[in-house]
Amino acid sequence: MSHDLILFDGVSKFYGEVLGVNKVDLQIPPGITSLVGPNGSGKTTLMNLMAGLIHPGRGSVFVRGISPFAPEKLMRILGYATQYDAAPRGLTGFDFVRAGLLLHGFAAAEAARRAEAAIATVALTHAAPRKIAAYSKGMRQRIRLAQAIAHDPAVLVLDEPLNGLDPLVRAETIALFRDYAARGHHVILSSHVLQEVDVFSDQVILIANGRIVAEGAIRSVREEIHEHPSQFLLQCRQPARLAALLFEQADILEARIDPAGSGLRVLTRQRAAFADAIQRIALSGVVIDGVLPMDENVDALYEYLIGGGQ
C-alpha cells in the first residue's frame, strides 16, 4: 500500500440505476491534479469517493494509505471544499472554520488562531463574524476553502474551487495550490475553466460518462492521441520559405501562413521527425523565433477525447 498516492482500484459507483463512475483505476501522485469532464461525467463522484462521503459499490479507494471508511484518520490529512453550498444553520464564517478545528482536537486558542489565518488567506476576514446564511455565493466558496485548508491537510480536494473568486483572490488561491503541491501534498481539483487548469495543473484526469478517458501530464496525454495530428505555430519572418523547407524535410500534413501574421501553422503526425527537421532548418540559417505547440492544452485534449467545446 503506497502512502503517497491516491489509489482507485476497480472502483464503480452507481446511484440506483444511474452510473456514477465505472471501473476506475487511478494512481494519483502528489502535485496538482485536475479532473476535467462535462457536467455529470463523474468528477464530483470521484471526489466524494476520496473523501468517504459516498462509498464504492465495487473496488476500493485509499488516500495515502487510509481507507475512507476511517474518517477519524482520513479527515486529519484531507481537506475537502465541496460544491455543496450549505453550512449548518446559524454558524458564522468564523464559527464554521473554528468548529471544524475543534473537532480536529486543536485547543480553543489554537483553533481560533488557525481559523483566523485560514479566513485571512481567502480574504474573508471582514465577513468572518457574519452568519454564513448571509454570504454571497463567492463568499461561501471562499469560506469552504478556508475550512478545507485550516488544518493544513496533506490532501486538498476542491470541487470547482475558483468559481466566484475575484481575480486577485483567484491568483492568490492558485499560488496557494502551487505552494501545497511544492510541499509534496496532493491538490485534487475540478474546474470548468480549462485555460486555468492548463496553467497550474501538473496532471489531468479526463473523465466522461463515468469512465476515465485519459490521465497523466498534459503533454504525455497529448502524445498518446494519435488520431489527431499535432499543431504547431512556428514564429518566423519567412513563413513561405519555411513551409517549402518543411514539406521537403518532414512529414507535414498541412502548413498555413498564420492569418495574424505571427508565422506558420503546421499539422504533423510525426512529432519526432518534425522536431529533427526544425533543428536542421534552423541550423541552415533560417531564423525561427519560436515553436509553440498549439494543442498541448486541456482545451485541445478535452475536444479530442471527449468532444465538444467548453
Next chain:
Amino acid sequence: MNQIAIIARLEIRRAFFSRRALWVYLLALFPAALFLGRGVSVNYDRREYAAKPATPAVVLDRLPVGTTDAAALAAAGPPLRDHTWKRAQTTHRSLHYFDGSNRVWLQFENGALKNTRRLPLNSFDQDLRVYAGVFQYFYLRLAVFFGCLGIFINLFRGEMIDKSLHYWFLAPVRREILVLGKYCAGLIAAAAIFGGGALLSFGALLSYQTAADVEPYLRMDALAHGFWYVLAAVLGCAGYGSVFLAAGLVLRNPIIPAIVMLLWESINGFLPELLQKLSVLHYLQSLCPVPAPIDPSAPPLARMILSPAAPSSVWAALLGLVALTALVLWAATRTARRLEINYGTE
C-alpha cells in the same frame, strides 16, 4: 468524549431554537397550561361560591328520592339556581345548592326527586388521578412521542434536507461518535423541554390546591411523585429519541416511523410479554407513581389501547429502557457507518 461534547455543543442551539421546534414547546407546555387554567377556574369558583349562602349538607342529604320539589324547596330553602325544562312528556327541574364545599344539584322529574348530584369545588385526589391520566395518555404517549419525533428525526434527516450533513462527515470523527454527539444534543434539549414541562405541570397542579390538601402531600409523596414524573419524561425522551434518531438515518419521510411506532406502542398492551419489552411506553408506565384511570364507560377498543402493559419493577423498567435505548443506538451507529451523502445527483 471531547468530540461528543463539541458536537453536542454545536448542535444543541439548533435543537432548542429551530423554528421547527415551536410546536415541540407547545406540546411540552400544554399540560402546564391545562392545569394552570384549571387552577384559575377553581379559584374563580371558590371566590364565587364563598359569597353565596350555603345550605348545610345534612339538610340536602336528608331528602329521599321521590321528595316533591315543593317539599325540597321548603326544607332546603331558595336554591342558587332553579332551572326547569321539558323533554317529551317529562318535566325536568334542577335546583342548585352549595353546601360549603360541594356544589349540589337536586334533579326532579315531573316534580319528584330523581337523584342528587354532588361535585366538590375541587378534589385533590381526583386532580392527582386526572394528572396521572393526562401525563400517561397525553404527555408520554403523544407530547413526548411527537416532540422527540420533531427533535431527533431532524438530527440527521434535517441536515440531509438542508444539505449540510457533509460538514459533519468531513470532520475527523468516527461516525459512532457523531451519532452519540448528536443524540446527546437532542437528549439534552428534549429532556430540558419535556422534563421541564412535566415539572411545570406538576407545579401547576399543586399551585391551586388548598393548604389542607397539599401540605400533607408535600410532606409525604410530592417529592417522589414529581421526581418519577420528571424521570419518566426524561427517559421517554431517551427511548423515543434513540428510535427517531435511528429512523432519521434511514428514512426521509418522518410520517412512516411515527405511524409505525405509534401503532406499536398502542398495541403493546396486548402483545406477548416478550414483545412488550420492546416498547418504550411499557417501561415508562411502570415508572409512573400514580396509575392512570381508565373510564369504564370508554369503548372496548379505547380501553384496550389505553390499558397499560404488564408492569415491570422500577429497576427492571430503568434497566430495560436503558438497554433498549443502547440497542437502538448501536444499530444507529452501524447504519451511520454506511451512510452516504446523497443530496441529489451531481
